[in-house]
Amino acid sequence: MAFVMGVVEGARHQTRERLKEQPYAFLVHGKPVCLPNSWSSQKLTEVVISVLKNQPQTRPYSAVSGILIALSSESTCDST
Numbered sequence: 001m002a003f004v005m006g007v008v009e010g011a012r013h014q015t016r017e018r019l020k021e022q023p024y025a026f027l028v029h030g031k032p033v034c035l036p037n038s039w040s041s042q043k044l045t046e047v048v049i050s051v052l053k054n055q056p057q058t059r060p061y062s063a064v065s066g067i068l069i070a071l072s073s074e075s076t077c078d079s080t
Contacts, residue, residue: 001041004048007067025077028068034077047074 008024024035024044035044051070061069 001045003063004045004067005041007064008044008071026068028072031072032077033068033072033075035071035074036076044071047071 008026024037024039026033039047048067048070051073052066055066
């Protein structure tokens with residue numbers, strides 16, 4: 001859980017000014033990702049594990065990128 005939260009906070013720090021209204025908001029490949037602020041660190045971790053469990057074992061990205069990409073699949077941002 002600590003690693004997932006560290007990744008989220010690191011990504012969030014990079015976009016804090018732009019997406020400041022969203023507590024769990026960051027950019028992945030230039031697109032905003034917003035996650036519900038009601039999610040706990042356990043929920044974030046469960047989402048990451050659930051998404052990545054269904055992926056092939058070999059991926060061309062790092063663990064940090066994998067976490068961000070997994071969470072981006074649950075984004076609630078308005079894409080327009």
